[in-house]
Amino acid sequence: MITKTTNDFSDLDFLAGEVILIDKTKGLTSFSVVHKIRKAVNVKKVGHAGTLDPEATGLLIICTGKKTKEIYKYQESEKTYTGIISLGKSSASMDAETEFSEEKSLIGIGSDDIENVRKSFLGNIQQMPPMYSAIKHKGKSLYEYARKGVEIKRELRDVTVSKFEILKTDLPDIYFEIVCSKGTYIRVIADDFGKKLGCGAYLKSLRRTAIGSYKVDDALEINDFRTIAEKTTAA
Numbered sequence: 001m002i003t004k005t006t007n008d009f010s011d012l013d014f015l016a017g018e019v020i021l022i023d024k025t026k027g028l029t030s031f032s033v034v035h036k037i038r039k040a041v042n043v044k045k046v047g048h049a050g051t052l053d054p055e056a057t058g059l060l061i062i063c064t065g066k067k068t069k070e071i072y073k074y075q076e077s078e079k080t081y082t083g084i085i086s087l088g089k090s091s092a093s094m095d096a097e098t099e100f101s102e103e104k105s106l107i108g109i110g111s112d113d114i115e116n117v118r119k120s121f122l123g124n125i126q127q128m129p130p131m132y133s134a135i136k137h138k139g140k141s142l143y144e145y146a147r148k149g150v151e152i153k154r155e156l157r158d159v160t161v162s163k164f165e166i167l168k169t170d171l172p173d174i175y176f177e178i179v180c181s182k183g184t185y186i187r188v189i190a191d192d193f194g195k196k197l198g199c200g201a202y203l204k205s206l207r208r209t210a211i212g213s214y215k216v217d218d219a220l221e222i223n224d225f226r227t228i229a230e231k232t233t234a235a
Contacts, residue, residue, distance in 0.1 A: 001019050001020075001021065002018055002019065002020040002021065002220070002225075003021050003218040003219065003220065004021075004218060004219060004220045004224070005218075006220070006228070007228060008228070008232060009041075009228055009229055009232040010232050013065070014041040014042075014043045014064040014065055015043050015064075015065040015066075016065055016066055017063065017064060017065040017066040017067030017068070017070075018063075018064050018065070018067060019061065019062070019063055019064075019067055019070075020037065020061070020062040020063075020064070020220070020225065021059065021060075021061060021062075021214060021216075021218055021219035021220065022037075022059070022060045022061075022062055022219055022220055022221070022222055022225065023057070023058065023059065023060075023216050023219035023220065023221050024052050024056070024057055024058060024059075024060050024222070025057055025221060025222070026054075026055060026056070026057050027054055027055070028054065028222070029054050030048050030050075030051045030052050030060060033048065033060055033062070033222055034046050034047060034048055034062065036222055036225075036226060037062055037064070037222070037225065040225065040226045040229040040230070041064060041229060043064050043065055045064060045065050045066075045068045046062060046063070046064050046068070047062070047063055047068045047071050048060050048061065048062050048063075048071075049061040049062075049063065049071045049074035049075045049211065050074070050075055050079065050182070050208075050211065051134060052206075052208060053095070053187075053206070055095060055096065055097065055205075055206070056205075056206040056207065056208065057206070057207045057208075058081075058206075058207040058208030058209060058216050059208045059209065059210060059211055059214065059215070059216040059219055060208075060219075061074045061211055061214060074211055074212065074214075075182055076182055077182075077211050077212030077213075077214075078162065078179055078180065078181060078182075078211075078212060079179070079180055079181075079182070079184070079208060079210070079211055080163075080177070080178070080179045080208065080209045080210035080211075081177070081178045081179075081180070081186055081206055081207065081208050081209065082167070082175070082176065082177045082178075082206075082207050082209055083175075083176060083178075083186065083203060083204070083205050083206040083207060084173050084174065084175055084176070084203075084204040084205045085173070085174045085176060085189075085190040085193055085194075085201050085202075085203060085204065086172050086173050086174075086201060086202055086203075086204040087106055087109070087171060087172040087173075087174065087193075087194060087197065087199050087200070087201045088103050088104050088105070088106055088172045088194075088199050088200060088201070089101060089103050089104075089172075089200055089201070089202055090191060090194055090200035090201060090202055091202050092131070092132065092146065093130070093132035093146075093187070094130055094132065094185075094187035094188060094190060094191040094202055094203055095187055095190075095202055095203045095204075095206075096202065096204065097132065098132070100202070101200060104198075104199045104200055105199070106171055106172060106199055109171075109197055109199060111169065113197060114166065114169065114174065114197070115166075117193055117196045117197055118164055118166055120196065121161050121164050121189060121192075121193075122161055122162075122163075122164055123160065123161065124158060124159075124160050125158075125159060125160070125161060126156040126157065126158055126159075127156065127157050127159055127184065127185055127188045127189075127192075128154055128156055128157075128188065129142070129154050129157060129185065129188070130142075130185060130187055130188055130191075131143065131145065131146035131151065131152065131154075132146050132187075133185070135154075137152050142154075157183060159180060159181050159182075159183055159184040160180065160181040160184075161178060161179070161180045161181075161184065161189075162179045162180065162181075163177065163178065163179035164176065164177075164178050164179075164189075165177045165178075173204065174193075177209075186203060186206055187202075187203045187206075190202055190203035191203075
């Protein structure tokens with residue numbers, strides 16, 4: 001396991017397979033992180049165990065070489081996220097990527113209302129996957145259709161939220177921590193949260209802090225990984 005305490009790759013075999021913890025920074029796609037690692041270690045087989053949106057930050061588990069066959073083990077693990085749900089506005093992408101709808105008043109929305117909505121997401125729930133997602137339809141990602149204004153029929157998905165805590169409320173922002181199953185869209189939870197309150201909402205920020213027992217606190221940033229790879233290659 002390659003973590004932020006790893007400062008030398010000379011004894012590692014990326015072709016035979018290594019597992020890398022990466023702390024993805026804002027603005028990068030999960031695919032671009034994979035591409036950077038593939039280039040840095042000169043191994044074709046590189047994959048990640050769960051996509052993060054470009055605007056999200058946090059833990060990516062990357063597998064190389066023969067370890068890519070074990071990606072499913074990490075994909076099945078529960079994911080832990082922290083972030084901010086902002087009330088009063090909504091968007092087609094359910095985050096700040098697309099234009100916001102008209103702002104709605106939060107007058108009349110109290111702590112009891114927020115608490116009741118929070119509780120409604122706990123346990124086994126169903127979600128409608130968002131159009132702005134990487135889910136494939138006829139070989140194209142749904143977001144490609146969404147950007148052209150085309151709506152594709154989707155099926156509800158069963159997911160599980162084992163923990164949903166509100167860490168702080170500073171309206172319009174609600175700071176939260178969520179632990180959930182594979183395939184859970186936190187953007188959809190944010191959007192549904194706003195719908196249940198009747199004021200709309202969007203996901204303002206998101207950070208994945210853990211995948212199973214693996215923590216983002218132990219992860220390397222991609223530039224640090226590349227620096228170590230370059231030094232090892234040059235040595």
